[in-house]
Amino acid sequence: MPGKIALVASTAPAAQEAEAELRPLYDFVDLAEADMLIALGGDGFLLQTLHQMLDQRRTLPVFGMNRGTIGFLMNEFRVENLLDRVGVARPFLIHPLQGDITTVSGERHILPAINEISLLRETRQAAKLEVLINERQMLEELACDGVLVATPAGSTAYNLSANGPILPLGSDLLALTPISPFRPRRWRGALVPESTRIRFNIREAAKRPVSAVADQREIRDIKTVLITSDRSRPLTLLFDPDHGLDERIAMEQFIV
Incomplete structure (x- = not known):
């Protein structure tokens, strides 16, 4: 099971609405206390979040859920069974x-x-x-x-x-x-x-x-x-087991 989880969201209306749905259902903690992070938004917001962690030199595993446009680096947004999803998520290391x-x-x-x-x-x-x-x-x-x-x-x-x-x-x-x-x-x-x-x-x-x-x-x-x-500061992205980042990248080679 995951440890302490923080929640952040972009300012986009869809992300704000998703945050309002999730907060009453789960016990989220402040970012300073968290062991991992859930990010609501699009790819741009996820990159922004990862950069903030690099700047602060405190990197947490991030499980992103798409409330943006493309969401290539994100998981599907669902309210139910969030803790179960995070608990079985596949980690992928990214070296900036x-x-x-x-x-x-x-x-x-x-x-x-x-x-x-x-x-x-x-x-x-x-x-x-x-x-x-x-x-x-x-x-x-x-x-x-x-x-x-x-x-x-x-x-x-x-x-x-x-x-x-x-x-x-x-x-x-x-x-x-x-x-x-x-x-x-x-x-x-x-x-x-x-x-x-x-x-x-x-x-x-x-x-x-x-x-x-x-x-x-x-x-x-x-x-x-x-x-x-820079291999000294790896970043960890978490994905649902049936839709990992490696599979998405591989599939892009066959999209015409």
Whole structure:
């Protein structure tokens, strides 16, 4: 059986209504006392909740229930038998990315990302990026609208929209995917081990400004970004046994 459970909900009307239904039926505790967390909302709210836990350096297992739009990372919302569902839920570990970002002005930012870290041009001019893998130059100059690095959990989000590959959960791989590449024309991205250090240096950064976005957080006018996998702070998502995250990701490969 689960331990002490906290409940959080997004501000969306559907999530607020669901919270009002659940609170009288179960003995929820304050977040500071909880052993696990139930989150009501959509994928964006779940990512926001996970980021807050990373910022506070206190990560709890999260059982999300969809009261948003897509809910790819969520379970179906049901009021009944909630404790039984949580008690038999399957855990999945997610290792976030870490972006070590330096701006043109010399500011340094360390940002986590659960889905992806993307570099995007800020103006009408193409970005020009040097790409290094484990400090070895692999592309001297990538001219593009941008590029992203995605985790398996995030590979079905922005990465898939940019024609990147779907990565099975547990594959220990990262997807390196260009966004509208212009040169070199034939480069369509790469799969790299999760332990890889991926560095992007921005060429002509003043003339061709680039921003870095870690999930929902943006840093503008960047000079260099080092992306690594942070295995020191794993996140745990809980899913109903008949609808796990690994199965959802696998099924995405057959949706046309």
